[in-house]
Amino acid sequence: xxxxxxxxxxxxxxxxxxxxxxxxxxxxxxxxxxxxxxxxxxxxxxxxxxxxxxxxxxxxxxxxxxxxxxxxxxxxxxxxxxxxxxxxxxxxxxxxxxxxxxxxxxxxxxxxxxxxxxxxxxxxxxxxx
Numbered sequence: 512x513x514x515x516x517x518x519x520x521x522x523x524x525x526x527x528x529x530x531x532x533x534x535x536x537x538x539x540x541x542x543x544x545x546x547x548x549x550x551x552x553x554x555x556x557x558x559x560x561x562x563x564x565x566x567x568x569x570x571x572x573x574x575x576x577x578x579x580x581x582x583x584x585x586x587x588x589x590x591x592x593x594x595x596x597x598x599x600x601x602x603x604x605x606x607x608x609x610x611x612x613x614x615x616x617x618x619x620x621x622x623x624x625x626x627x628x629x630x631x632x633x634x635x636x637x638x639x640x
Contacts, residue, residue, distance in 0.1 A: 524550045524558045544577040
């Protein structure tokens with residue numbers, strides 16, 4: 512705490528990662544992530560990768576839900592946890608994403624959509640398959 516303001520000052524993430532007891536480190540990380548989405552900054556950074564490398568799975572303790580949320584998010588970005596000597600890479604999409612073709616449920620009739628042309632006030636009919 513800072514004496515004049517009475518507010519807690521967030522510890523540097525390196526001091527959190529240097530805690531040797533895994534349970535205490537997870538608790539400190541959970542408290543740190545209770546007010547932020549990433550370990551440091553406003554987007555994925557090396558700090559997140561460093562912290563992610565220290566975990567193999569999200570914590571089982573339901574009280575550590577901030578770490579569990581953060582872990583799943585970082586795992587979605589990086590893939591599975593990286594070992595100490597392994598590089599972590601962002602998951603790249605494999606080509607262009609395309610919306611799958613939609614078709615109405617079997618046995619239903621195609622719907623007609625009635626639109627009005629605002630200039631001529633004529634009805635236009637569109638048929639959906």
